[in-house]
Amino acid sequence: AQSVSQHNHHVILSEAASLELGCNYSYGGTVNLFWYVQYPGQHLQLLLKYFSGDPLVKGIKGFEAEFIKSKFSFNLRKPSVQWSDTAEYFCAVSQRGGSYIPTFGRGTSLIVHP
Amino acid sequence: GAGVSQSPSNKVTEKGKDVELRCDPISGHTALYWYRQSLGQGLEFLIYFQGNSAPDKSGLPSDRFSAERTGGSVSTLTIQRTQQEDSAVYLCASSLRQDNEQFFGPGTRLTVL
Numbered sequence: 001a002q003s004v005s006q007h008n009h010h011v012i013l014s015e016a017a018s019l020e021l022g023c024n025y026s027y028g029g030t031v032n033l034f035w036y037v038q039y040p041g042q043h044l045q046l047l048l049k050y051f052s053g054d055p056l057v058k059g060i061k062g063f064e065a066e067f068i069k070s071k072f073s074f075n076l077r078k079p080s081v082q083w084s085d086t087a088e089y090f091c092a093v094s095q096r097g098g099s100y101i102p103t104f105g106r107g108t109s110l111i112v113h114p
Numbered sequence: 115g116a117g118v119s120q121s122p123s124n125k126v127t128e129k130g131k132d133v134e135l136r137c138d139p140i141s142g143h144t145a146l147y148w149y150r151q152s153l154g155q156g157l158e159f160l161i162y163f164q165g166n167s168a169p170d171k172s173g174l175p176s177d178r179f180s181a182e183r184t185g186g187s188v189s190t191l192t193i194q195r196t197q198q199e200d201s202a203v204y205l206c207a208s209s210l211r212q213d214n215e216q217f218f219g220p221g222t223r224l225t226v227l
Contacts (some may be wrong), residue, residue: 021180032213043117044205044218051213091158099170100212101147103156 002027004093006105013081014113021076021108022096023091030096035065036104038088048088049076061085082114116140118219120206126225127196135191135222146183146218148191149205157205162210178198180191196226 007022014033025031035047055067067078089107092102098110127133127150139146148160159173163183170227174180178196185190193200203223 006156009154034215036216036218043220044207044216046215046217049215062136092157094213096213097130099162100145101159101162102216104149106154106156 001006001037002093002103002107006089006091006108008108008110009106012075012111012113015083016080016095017112018071019076019078019081019085019110021091022090023074023076023105023111025072025074025091025103027072027093029098030081032094032096032100032102033067033107034092034094034102035063035074035076036090038090039092040087044090047076057077062075081112083112088113097109118206118208118217120204120219120222122222123220124223126227128227130195130199132194133196133224134222135193135204137169137189137191137206137208137219139187139189139206140217141187141215143208144186144208144216145212146189147191147207148181151203151221152201160191162205167200169190169210170183174209195226196224198226200224201226 003026005024037047038044039114050057058064090107091105094102117207123135144165146163149157161181162170181191203221205221206219
């Protein structure tokens, strides 16, 4: 069965620090990749997605992620975090040509201190 | 436009009672998903509806759980004879097609006493 691993469960940073959240998946075929974010008190919403093409994907609010097929990874990055980035971040992977049901990682709680 | 809505937002019930959770997806979205989110855990897939196809029920944890989607729109998740371990946030999501991004509702927080 497909699995998604997010290595960091809790991350605490100061404003202006750089962020990288790891995401690895186990499926060897073609995949669709997503990062979702849940701000305090809000719905889960899409941050960015990768289906094909340029493996460096840019999303909202200055976030980007790089798909490295050989490493089965889709790490999320932001050069300089803000207090408003405090949220829960979830990586999700779905199998193209399969059921398309996304498998989610356990999530990473990010706290940014002002 | 309107997003995914869920009702009730909170539900407190006694062990052994049945509960129904409702999801109104975005109009025109053919795919609908139910997930369960427990504290400190990721999203646990429960069931998936795609158009008029038979639902994928592979994530339902027991036969106490069931769901239906009427007219390709509104969905109801039913949990019979609730147990304390059923306490969680139940999330509904819809997508335009099965391979698109998902739009999530606010969730229903279920507490079983």
